Structure formats: C-alpha cells, structure tokens
Amino acid sequence: MPETMTAPEPVMDTQPKAQELSLQGALNLALDEILAEDPKALVLGEDVGTLGGVFRVTSGLAAKHGAERVFDTPLAESGILGMSIGLAMAGFHPIPEVQFDGFAYPAVNQIVCQLGRMNYRSRGTLPMPVTLRVPSFGGIRAPEHHGESLEALFAHVPGLKVVSPSDPQQGYSLLKAAARMPDPVIFMEPKSRYWQKGLVTSTESPADVSGARIARPGKHLTLVAWGAMVSRCIQVAELAAEDGIDIEVLDLRWLKPIDAEALATSVGKTRRAVVVHEAPRTSGLGAEVAQIIIERCFGTLKAPVERVTGFDVPYPSGDLEDEYIPNIDRILFGIQRVLEYKRG
Amino acid sequence: MAEIPFPLPDLGEGLIEATVLEWLVGEGDQVERNQPLVEVETTKSALELPSPQSGKVLKLHGAPGDVIKVGEPLIVFEVPDDTAGIVGTVPSEEAPKRRVRLSANLDDD
Known part of the structure; x- marks a missing residue:
C-alpha cells in the first residue's frame, strides 16, 4: 500500500445513518426497526403480510420477522381493531393498518368506544399501546373511500393521540416515537407523499418529535x-x-394534542396566521387551531386567522379532487386577505 | 420489479368467457391506466378492456380467436416494487404554478 493512502475509517454502528428514502421506505425502515427492537410489536392488517401492503410500506417484513408477527387479516376493519385491542390487553404492542382512510369508518365503534377508553375505564391497568396506521388524505385521484381527511373526527375522541408526518424523516421519526407510546396513536400517512424522497437519518435513541416543527422560518405570516x-x-x-x-x-x-406553545411562539412573532387543511371547513381542525391562536395572540394579531380548506362536501374522487384540495392560488388568496385586512 | 397478473374480469350479465379479437398493446409496451388493452367479443357484444393500472406489458395470454374464461390470466404487468398494487395514480411532481400575486404594506411590521 502506498504511504499516501490511509486505511478506511471503521464504520461506527452508533453513528446516525443518513440515507435517501421515499416516505414508503422510511416507514418500512421504522417498522423493521420497531419489530427488531420490540419483541411485543406486531403488524397486522389487510394485505400487509404476503403482499407487503398496497403502498409497499410493510414490504418484506413478514419474510424477515415471521408470519406470526406480520400477518394478513380478513377484510373487516372492526375485527382488525378489535383484535388489536385484545392483543394490547394481553401485553402486545400492535401496529394495525387500515388500508385506506375511508375504511376506518367500520372500525370507528372499536376506536371510539374501546381503544380510546380502555385505559380510563380500567383506571390505568389496561393501557392501549396501539399505533393505527391510516393512509390518509387525497392527492392520488383514487375512487370514493380512498381519500378522506379524518383528523378532526379522531382528534375529538378522548384518549386518542393523532399525528401526521409530512416527509420521509418525519415519517420515520414519528412512527418510531408513536410505537413507543403507552397510548393509542392514530398515525395518518399522507398517501400523496408516499413517493416523495428525502434524506432520512436513523438513530438508535428516538429523536425528539414531540410538538410542532418549523418547516420553513419566516417573519410576516405563519x-x-x-x-x-x-x-x-x-x-x-x-x-x-x-x-x-x-x-x-x-x-x-x-x-x-396540539402544540399550543409552538403556535403562540410563531404567530406571536409573525402576527398573522393562515391554517390550511384538506378536510371540510365546518368543525375542521382549522377552527381549533384558529381558536388556540386567538386565545394566545389576540392582542397582537393584525388580522383574523384565515382558513383555507376543503369544502363541506364528501371528498370527491378522481380528477375532481383538484377542485377540492387547497391549491397554491387558493392559499395565496387566503394570505392576501390577511395581508390587506384593515381594522374597521 | 413485481409481476402483477390481470385475469379476464367478470364482464357482467352472467358471461363466463370472451374471445380475443385484437390486442391493442404488445409485450414490452409501457401502458397507462385506462388505456385500451384488448378488444374482446362476448356472446353479447365486442368491447375494449381498459388497463386497470400503468406498467410494462410482460406477457399476453391468448392469440386472436382464443377463448379466455373469466378469471383466467389475460395479461401480466411488470411494475416497480414501490408502485405495485397501488389504487389511484402516483402524483407527478410539477413545478408550482401561480396566478395570484401578493401585495402588502409591511412598513409597520
């Protein structure tokens, strides 16, 4: 070996590993690690085993971790949730999947009446460490029941946590954090972003993913x-x-829970806020966000909080969703209304 | 890559088979969702079958004149692993377009 060459540095297992992954791949990696780290973790749902999920999020997991831990269920969402609740009572940490958001409706009774309440009902003796993965929202021009925005429905149910990642890194970190929680978590995966790639840093100790994050800093409007x-x-x-x-x-x-401090800090600085969601406007989560901002920032707000949302209609299928989901111009209009607001 | 077979679907009205009239795609072709794949004839009518998904055509089953029963293989697609089995359409990443311009007096900010 010439003297000028140096030996390759040893790869340290403890170093965080960064790799380019799609959101699908990042969620797959998180599930793989959860199953490896937690012998009580189970993955169950329609087509999650042999097929690897319709969005390939569970691809390869059954072959690697065994068909007893990653398994297909009948096409019965109420049963998937009922089974998960029973498994949690028996000490397991189930990670069920409801294949599409619109298929969660048949499971609502189990989610609301059992999953969200068991810990309360049992005075803390039967916690429900269940992470329910739900491919959510629109954007893929799917048929009816394959694109819904259910966050307000679930956020209204006591006992549930609700979270939604926005990119591959968030998907990886939030899923690993959710799976470690003693409470039931509704994990809403944005299906239109499944193919988006990004750098994902995986770490042995879970990253701090509590609360909101600033995705882009700015000063005039939040x-x-x-x-x-x-x-x-x-x-x-x-x-x-x-x-x-x-x-x-x-x-x-x-x-x-919503990170009220992060809202107050950001809007306290910018003094203007627009909240954007795909779900229908009436009783949507935007109303809750707006009220939190008003409670914390009423004195400093330069304009009423604006909402840019879907409409009060069933989530449209196919090409019609382009008219429904807030687009760039609708969001810009909302921003302009706030910018030009004059106190009368 | 994943192979996705597409069997002859139930064409309704109790029909149990169809005759291949003409293939509208060839092996190796890249097809889009809803693109006509094949013209088939049943005892009721001749009709074009649209593709249930996008993908590369790996294999065609049956030459013109062959009878295929409902549920038997008609065509096999090859698709990248991360898009196999998808319902709906993978969104295309387009450069953002705008028509709305912003204007504001931010002097007192």
Whole structure:
C-alpha cells in the first residue's frame, strides 16, 4: 500500500445513518426497526403480510420477522381493531393498518368506544399501546373511500393521540416515537407523499418529535399545516418570497394534542396566521387551531386567522379532487386577505 | 420489479368467457391506466378492456380467436416494487404554478 493512502475509517454502528428514502421506505425502515427492537410489536392488517401492503410500506417484513408477527387479516376493519385491542390487553404492542382512510369508518365503534377508553375505564391497568396506521388524505385521484381527511373526527375522541408526518424523516421519526407510546396513536400517512424522497437519518435513541416543527422560518405570516399540505405550503412560501412576503410554515405534526406553545411562539412573532387543511371547513381542525391562536395572540394579531380548506362536501374522487384540495392560488388568496385586512 | 397478473374480469350479465379479437398493446409496451388493452367479443357484444393500472406489458395470454374464461390470466404487468398494487395514480411532481400575486404594506411590521 502506498504511504499516501490511509486505511478506511471503521464504520461506527452508533453513528446516525443518513440515507435517501421515499416516505414508503422510511416507514418500512421504522417498522423493521420497531419489530427488531420490540419483541411485543406486531403488524397486522389487510394485505400487509404476503403482499407487503398496497403502498409497499410493510414490504418484506413478514419474510424477515415471521408470519406470526406480520400477518394478513380478513377484510373487516372492526375485527382488525378489535383484535388489536385484545392483543394490547394481553401485553402486545400492535401496529394495525387500515388500508385506506375511508375504511376506518367500520372500525370507528372499536376506536371510539374501546381503544380510546380502555385505559380510563380500567383506571390505568389496561393501557392501549396501539399505533393505527391510516393512509390518509387525497392527492392520488383514487375512487370514493380512498381519500378522506379524518383528523378532526379522531382528534375529538378522548384518549386518542393523532399525528401526521409530512416527509420521509418525519415519517420515520414519528412512527418510531408513536410505537413507543403507552397510548393509542392514530398515525395518518399522507398517501400523496408516499413517493416523495428525502434524506432520512436513523438513530438508535428516538429523536425528539414531540410538538410542532418549523418547516420553513419566516417573519410576516405563519402558515399552519400538517400531512400532505406542508410541502404545498412550503411551495407557497417560496412563491410568496418573490413578492417580498416572508412566510413561516409550521408543520403541526401532532393534531392531538396540539402544540399550543409552538403556535403562540410563531404567530406571536409573525402576527398573522393562515391554517390550511384538506378536510371540510365546518368543525375542521382549522377552527381549533384558529381558536388556540386567538386565545394566545389576540392582542397582537393584525388580522383574523384565515382558513383555507376543503369544502363541506364528501371528498370527491378522481380528477375532481383538484377542485377540492387547497391549491397554491387558493392559499395565496387566503394570505392576501390577511395581508390587506384593515381594522374597521 | 413485481409481476402483477390481470385475469379476464367478470364482464357482467352472467358471461363466463370472451374471445380475443385484437390486442391493442404488445409485450414490452409501457401502458397507462385506462388505456385500451384488448378488444374482446362476448356472446353479447365486442368491447375494449381498459388497463386497470400503468406498467410494462410482460406477457399476453391468448392469440386472436382464443377463448379466455373469466378469471383466467389475460395479461401480466411488470411494475416497480414501490408502485405495485397501488389504487389511484402516483402524483407527478410539477413545478408550482401561480396566478395570484401578493401585495402588502409591511412598513409597520
């Protein structure tokens, strides 16, 4: 060996590993690690075993961790949740999947009446460490029941936590954090972002993913979003910068509980807020976010909090969803209404 | 890559088989969702079958004149592993377009 060459540095297992992954791949990696680290973890749902999930999130897991720990269920969402609740009572940590958001409705009775209440009902003796993965929201032009925005429904149920990742790193970190929680977590995966790639750093100790995160810093106005709307809001912020408007994008991440401090800190600085979601407007989570901002920032707000949302109609299928999901121009209109507001 | 077989679907009205009239795609072709794949004839009518998904055509079953029963293999697709089995369409990443411009007086900020 010539003297000028140096021996390769030993690879340290303890070093964080960064790799380019899609959101699918990041979630798959998280599940793989959860199953390896936690012998009580189980993955169950329609087609999650042999097929590896319709979105390939559970691909290869049954072959690697065994068909007893990663298994297919009948097409019966109420049964998937009922089984998960029973498994949790028996000491397991189930990670069930409901294949599409619209298929969660048949499981609502189990989720609301059992999953959310068992810990309370049993005076803390039967915690429910269940992480329910739900491919959520629109954006893939799917048929009815394959694109819904159920966060407000679940956030209203006592005992449940609700979270939605916005990119591959968030998907990896939030899923690992959710699986370690003693409480039931509704994990809403933005299906239109499954193919988005990004650098994912995996770590042995879980990253701090409590509360919201600033996805893009800014000073004139805060855009509040979650799930698939975060990347759209970042696009909007870049366009607004062309007009001299510096926008902060707050990725809420946790939809129950909502990080009120992060909202107050961001809007306290920018003094203007627009909240964006795909779900229908009436009683949507945007109303909750707006009220939290009003409670914390009423004196400093320069304009009422604006909502840019879906409409009060069933989530439309196919190409019609382009007219329904908040697009760049609708979000810009919302921002403009706030910017030009004059106290009368 | 994953192989996805597409059997002859139930064409309704109690029909149990169809005759291949003409293939509209060839092996090796890249097809899009809803693109016509094949013209088949039943005892009721001739009709075009649209593709249930996008993918590369790996194999065609049956030459023109062959009878295929409902549920028997018609065509096999090859698709990348991360898109196999998808319901709906993988969204395309487009450069953001805008029509709305912002204007504000931020002097007192």
